[in-house]
Every structure is written in C-alpha cells, then in structure tokens.
Amino acid sequence: MAEPPRAGRDPRHATPARSVGGVPPHPEEPPPAPEATGPAARPGRHPLPGPGPGPGEHTLPAEHTLQAEHTGLAGHTRLVERLRTLRCGLRAYGLVAAMWMRSTMTYRASFAMTALANLAATSFDFAVILLMFTHVDTLAGYRLPEVALLYGAAATAFGLADLAMGSMDRLGRRVRDGTLDTLLVRPAPVLAQVAADRFALRRLGRITQGLLVLGYALLALDIAWTPLKAAVVAMMPLSGAVIFAALFVVGAAFQFVAQDAAEVQNSFTYGGSTLLQYPPTVFAKDLVRGVTFVVPLAFVNWLPALYVLGQPYPLDLPRWLAFTPPLVAAGCCALAGAAWRAGLRTYRSTGS
Amino acid sequence: MAEEAIRTADPVRTGGLIELDGLERVFDVRRRTGPLRREKTRVRAVDGISFTVSRGEMVGYIGPNGAGKSTTVKMLTGILTPSGGRLRVAGIDPSRERTRLARRIGVVFGQRTTLWWDLPLIDSYRLMHRMYRIPDARYRQNLERCVELLDLGALLDVPVRQLSLGQRMRGDIAAALLHDPEVLYLDEPTIGLDVVSKAKVREFLRDLNAERATTVLLTTHDLTDIEHLCNRVMVIDHGRLVYDGTLTGLHAIAPGERILVVDLEHRLPPIEVAGARPVRVEGPRQWLAFPASASAAPIVAAIADGYPLVDLSVREPDIESVIARMYSERPAGPVRPRGSS
Numbered sequence: 001m002a003e004p005p006r007a008g009r010d011p012r013h014a015t016p017a018r019s020v021g022g023v024p025p026h027p028e029e030p031p032p033a034p035e036a037t038g039p040a041a042r043p044g045r046h047p048l049p050g051p052g053p054g055p056g057e058h059t060l061p062a063e064h065t066l067q068a069e070h071t072g073l074a075g076h077t078r079l080v081e082r083l084r085t086l087r088c089g090l091r092a093y094g095l096v097a098a099m100w101m102r103s104t105m106t107y108r109a110s111f112a113m114t115a116l117a118n119l120a121a122t123s124f125d126f127a128v129i130l131l132m133f134t135h136v137d138t139l140a141g142y143r144l145p146e147v148a149l150l151y152g153a154a155a156t157a158f159g160l161a162d163l164a165m166g167s168m169d170r171l172g173r174r175v176r177d178g179t180l181d182t183l184l185v186r187p188a189p190v191l192a193q194v195a196a197d198r199f200a201l202r203r204l205g206r207i208t209q210g211l212l213v214l215g216y217a218l219l220a221l222d223i224a225w226t227p228l229k230a231a232v233v234a235m236m237p238l239s240g241a242v243i244f245a246a247l248f249v250v251g252a253a254f255q256f257v258a259q260d261a262a263e264v265q266n267s268f269t270y271g272g273s274t275l276l277q278y279p280p281t282v283f284a285k286d287l288v289r290g291v292t293f294v295v296p297l298a299f300v301n302w303l304p305a306l307y308v309l310g311q312p313y314p315l316d317l318p319r320w321l322a323f324t325p326p327l328v329a330a331g332c333c334a335l336a337g338a339a340w341r342a343g344l345r346t347y348r349s350t351g352s
Numbered sequence: 353m354a355e356e357a358i359r360t361a362d363p364v365r366t367g368g369l370i371e372l373d374g375l376e377r378v379f380d381v382r383r384r385t386g387p388l389r390r391e392k393t394r395v396r397a398v399d400g401i402s403f404t405v406s407r408g409e410m411v412g413y414i415g416p417n418g419a420g421k422s423t424t425v426k427m428l429t430g431i432l433t434p435s436g437g438r439l440r441v442a443g444i445d446p447s448r449e450r451t452r453l454a455r456r457i458g459v460v461f462g463q464r465t466t467l468w469w470d471l472p473l474i475d476s477y478r479l480m481h482r483m484y485r486i487p488d489a490r491y492r493q494n495l496e497r498c499v500e501l502l503d504l505g506a507l508l509d510v511p512v513r514q515l516s517l518g519q520r521m522r523g524d525i526a527a528a529l530l531h532d533p534e535v536l537y538l539d540e541p542t543i544g545l546d547v548v549s550k551a552k553v554r555e556f557l558r559d560l561n562a563e564r565a566t567t568v569l570l571t572t573h574d575l576t577d578i579e580h581l582c583n584r585v586m587v588i589d590h591g592r593l594v595y596d597g598t599l600t601g602l603h604a605i606a607p608g609e610r611i612l613v614v615d616l617e618h619r620l621p622p623i624e625v626a627g628a629r630p631v632r633v634e635g636p637r638q639w640l641a642f643p644a645s646a647s648a649a650p651i652v653a654a655i656a657d658g659y660p661l662v663d664l665s666v667r668e669p670d671i672e673s674v675i676a677r678m679y680s681e682r683p684a685g686p687v688r689p690r691g692s693s
Binding site: 092095096099102103106107177178179181182184185186187188189345348349350 | 380426429430431432447452454455457459464465466468470471479482483484511
C-alpha cells in the first residue's frame with residue numbers, strides 16, 4: 001500500500017544508539033491506521049517523513065485518540081483505504097507490466113512472430129464465420145453484419161481483458177513453486193502484481209481483429225441509429241472487458257484452493273468468449289440461462305447487442321437489461337474482489 | 353487486498369525489534385486413506401515459539417528440514433498468518449499490515465530469485481527504486497555501495513539468466529537492501545555457492561551489520577555461516593525452540609565432531625593419530641573424526657608426517673547431527689534458556 005518512504009530520517013544513517021531511542025517523537029508522526037487520510041493519500045512524491053523507524057518512537061496517547069476517531073469513521077476510512085489500494089495497485093501494475101514489455105523486447109524476432117501468429121489465429125476464427133455465410137444467408141435468424149456485431153463486441157471485450165490480466169491462470173503454478181511468496185514481500189497489492197505477470201503486448205492482435213470486425217459491422221448494419229444505441233455499442237466492449245476481467249480474477253482466486261484449475265478457468269474465459277461470438281438462438285435454452293444468471297456472460301454482448309439490433313431476447317427478459325452491463329460489471333468486480341481476498345486469506349493460512 | 357491498517361495499540365513496548373510470544377502455526381493436513389475417506393491430521397509446524405531480537409543483532413535460525421524454520425520466517429514477513437500467539441516486527445503486526453511492513457524489511461529467498469530473468473541486473477534495481485519509492489539520492493547511494501562491496505559493477509548490464517548462482521545471490525542481496533530495510537531475512541543465502549562467493553557474501557553481511565546496525569535473521573544449513581556471522585543462534589526442532597544462545601554454548605551442549613577425509617597414495621590400514629579416531633576406510637580414502645572444538649592443523653600435520661598424503665578435506669558437523677547429539681546428551685526437554693549472549 002502506498003506509503004511514503006521514511007524520507008527524512010533513516011535509522012541506518014544514524015548511529016545505532018540514536019536510532020533506538022534518541023530521536024524525539026515527530027509531532028506529526030501518524031500512527032499506522034490513519035495513513036489513509038495521512039500523507040499517503042496525497043499523490044505527491046514524498047511529502048512527509050512517514051512512520052518513524054523505531055518502535056520506541058510512537059507516542060501512545062496520540063495513537064489512542066486517533067484510533068478512537070477512527071472507529072467512528074470506519075466506513076469512510078475503508079473506502080479511502082480501498083481507493084488508495086487501487087491507486088497503488090495500478091501503479092504497481094504499470095511498473096511490472098513495463099518490465100515484462102522490456103523482457104519480451106529482448107527477443108524481438110520471437111515477439112514479432114508471436115504477435116503475427118496471434119493476429120492470424122484470431123483472424124481465421126472470423127474467417128470460419130465468413131465461410132459459413134457464403135453458403136447460408138442467415139444463421140439462426142441473424143445476418144452476417146449482425147453476427148459480426150456480436151463477434152466484434154465479444155472479441156474486443158475479451159481481448160481487452162486478456163491483455164490486462166490474461167496471465168492470471170499462471171497463479172496456480174506460482175503457488176506450487178512458491179514464487180508467490182516473493183510477490184507477497186513487496187509493498188504492492190498482490191493482485192496487481194499477479195495480473196501484470198507476463199504482460200504481453202502481442203495480445204493486442206486479438207483486440208485489433210475484434211475492432212476491425214466491429215467496424216465492419218457498424219458500416220454494414222442497416223439499422224436506425226439513435227444516440228442511445230450508439231452509447232450501448234460504445235459501452236459493450238468496455239463493460240464486457242470488465243466482466244471478463246472479473247472472471248479471470250475469480251478463476252485465479254479458485255487456484256489458491258485448487259492449483260491445477262487453470263483449465264476450468266480457461267473454459268469460462270476463452271470458452272465463454274467463443275460462445276458469445278454466435279447468436280444466443282444457436283444454443284440450447286439451458287445454456288443461455290446459465291450464461292445469463294450464473295455466469296453473467298450474456299451481459300457482455302448478447303443483451304445489449306440484441307437491443308441495438310432489435311432482435312428478440314432469448315429468455316423473455318425485459319428490454320431495459322440492455323443498459324445494465326455496467327452495473328453487472330461493477331457487481332462482478334465486487335464479487336471477484338471478495339473471492340480474491342478469500343483466496344489469498346486461504347493461502348496465507350495454509351501456505352503451499 | 354485491503355488489509356486493514358489497524359494496529360492494536362501495544363502497551364508494553366519492550367526494546368525488541370522482532371518479538372514473538374507463544375507464536376503458533378497449525379496446519380490441517382488431509383490425507384487420503386481410502387477411495388472416499390480422508391483423514392485430517394493437525395500438524396503443529398510452529399508450536400509456541402517465543403523470542404526477542406534486538407536492533408542490530410545477527411541471529412542464526414537453524415534446524416533440520418521441516419522443523420518450522422521457513423514457516424516462522426513466512427510469519428515474520430507477513431506471508432503467513434499465525435494461528436496463535438503474538439508477533440511484532442518493528443512494532444508492526446506482519447500479517448495485518450503486510451505491505452506496510454514490506455518497506456521496512458528485506459527478504460532473500462535462497463532458491464527463488466526476485467530478479468528479472470531476461471533483463472540486465474540494473475533493470476531489476478530500477479524496479480525496486482520505483483516500487484519502494486526510494487528517494488533518488490538514497491537509491492543512488494545504496495546502489496553504489498552494494499555494487500562496490502558485492503562486486504557487481506561488471507554485472508549490472510548482464511541479463512540475470514547469464515549470471516552464475518553466486519553472482520545472482522549477490523544480486524539478490526543487493527536488491528533486498530536498496531530500500532534500507534531495518535531487518536534482513538536470509539533464507540539459505542549460501543546454499544550452492546562456491547567457497548569464494550560464500551566468503552564474499554559473509555563479509556558483506558558482517559559489514560552491513562556493523563555499519564548500519566541492520567538486524568539480520570539467517571536460516572541456514574551451513575554451521576560455518578553461523579560461525580562467521582552470528583553471535584547468537586537459535587535452534588528449532590519440531591516447531592519448538594530447543595536452544596537459544598551462543599554457538600560456543602551449542603557446541604558445549606552438543607559437542608559435534610568434524611570429519612577429516614584423507615586420500616592416501618594407496619590402501620593402508622586405518623590411520624592412527626592422536627586426537628582423531630578412524631571411522632571408515634574405503635580403499636585409499638579414510639575418514640577420521642575429531643572434536644569440532646579442536647584444531648585440525650596438528651592432526652593434519654601428524655598425518656602428513658607419517659603417511660603418503662595426496663589430498664584431504666574437512667567436513668563440518670551438520671545441523672542434523674548437532675541436534676541429534678543435543679538429544680542424546682540431554683534427553684529431557686528444552687535445553688536451557690538463553691543466557692550467554
């Protein structure tokens with residue numbers, strides 16, 4: 001979590017005797033709990049000296065008063081704390097991701113080849129659909145541009161999530177070989193460090209392809225556009241990406257318990273994105289129910305896109321559900337966060 | 353993960369930098385006993401350990417495999433949550449405020465590097481610089497010092513995957529020290545290193561402790577590490593602290609034997625020499641045991657005088673044998689409180 005380093009004074013630059021007890025308590029020295037509202041909440045680099053070096057330095061009375069204040073503001077503090085963790089996490093994510101980008105750039109040829117292969121592989125994916133439409137005019141009631149909209153939205157959403165946290169399924173391996181411990185002793189949220197693990201720009205290939213298909217769909221579609229419909233289309237890839245990202249986190253959290261569950265996770269993430277690339281009318285009702293109410297994948301593209309296309313909903317659902325993906329995404333994030341914390345707690349009480 | 357930054361106000365502030373009071377860690381181990389039946393057994397990996405380490409101490413934490421050493425270190429670094437007892441490091445409860453503690457401790461896991469495999473060594477340090485938000489001037493100063501003392505100058509631009517084990521270990525130690533930790537935990541820092549690298553690492557740690565009063569807690573299998581570095585040694589076995597005192601005191605309780613391995617020109621009957629007893633003969637190679645407290649020099653001289661000596665080496669007593677002796681000398685219970693340091 002973001003604390004300023006102990007900028008001003010340093011126990012090891014002082015003589016040992018001084019560092020043990022000689023330094024008078026700093027008048028502004030914050031006790032640990034109020035950090036959220038203390039210097040660390042400020043984005044500035046290192047504005048204040050942080051908590052003192054020695055245990056002997058804390059002034060007890062001040063600590064008690066501040067602690068009492070805190071119980072009163074618990075809810076507020078908690079929120080501030082969460083936001084601070086989030087900011088610190090994003091920063092750590094950026095740092096670690098940058099390291100991985102540099103790492104991949106040490107093998108330039110390999111990077112170029114995997115990036116191209118990635119783009120090619122995902123392109124073939126859509127080529128199959130194109131091929132299908134050379135023989136039929138509609139697929140379960142959907143024309144090509146309509147399927148392209150579904151495909152493009154799902155592929156872009158999944159591509160974004162995959163770029164941001166596609167390596168989270170490696171967590172099980174880190175738990176097994178113990179390298180997770182090296183992340184736990186760093187002053188940054190573990191989720192951010194794990195999410196940025198093996199960050200790979202080659203995954204931009206999938207996003208590029210998704211956006212191209214989406215662009216084609218928007219040009220080819222023959223529908224009466226309204227501002228609301230345009231907004232829904234713009235929203236789809238983003239809220240969809242968040243839903244997929246939450247799935248990645250839940251899957252990773254599960255790997256704290258079952259370390260070889262990477263394939264289960266993949267069936268939901270990669271499998272789910274493939275599923276969403278086709279119209280819901282292709283699938284059995286029970287499967288559609290499952291991805292609507294159990295794993296809310298239908299909110300990634302089906303429900304909003306069907307509204308835009310004016311197609312009937314598969315399960316007699318109300319039309320306004322088309323506008324709920326951001327809420328569903330937020331809910332998914334909350335659940336994923338809880339699952340992650342529970343998983344990490346399990347790890348920290350059982351070890352590997 | 354929002355660990356709540358709550359610290360229970362601690363009314364008793366003793367001088368210790370690391371304080372353990374009845375620390376416990378219990379694991380439930382499930383074992384399959386039948387196709388569907390599973391048996392749950394409780395393993396007390398750490399079973400009520402109490403000790404205090406003052407600022408500036410250098411402590412060896414030793415014990416056989418599975419004794420609970422790394423479980424203790426994991427709790428001290430906040431990786432594992434204790435199941436009982438009280439624990440403070442620099443006044444912080446590690447499991448509750450793991451990330452806050454992280455800024456004040458350095459950890460080196462002997463077999464798991466924190467360095468970036470494909471990138472030059474210096475890149476890993478730059479990451480530490482930013483992740484720990486080390487002020488620029490202090491970072492430069494600490495890096496310069498580590499580079500000089502750990503002899504890393506020529507290695508900074510070399511990708512980590514090309515470093516030798518010893519070079520990487522030195523690199524890891526430097527990475528753990530850039531943010532000026534008050535406590536340094538070293539888990540088997542000399543494992544697998546050659547003699548020269550070992551000496552370099554030990555010398556550096558000694559200087560660090562002397563100049564900066566950095567508290568060092570060292571788990572090791574190598575009693576020589578302890579001999580060179582630590583004025584205090586704690587022995588843990590079956591999750592309990594069985595000895596806490598000086599190394600000399602440990603040798604007094606459990607007099608270890610060193611082994612002299614002698615290669616002769618040809619097969620001979622067991623060597624007879626004062627101060628050592630033959631334990632094994634295998635062709636031209638012979639093993640002689642002598643008390644760990646005695647010097648090897650007169651024995652070697654006597655052998656060189658009377659026998660066609662080709663080569664020889666001395667093996668230090670290992671921790672397992674020291675502990676085994678500890679029990680055989682004093683079969684009943686814990687060995688004596690800490691007193692002599």
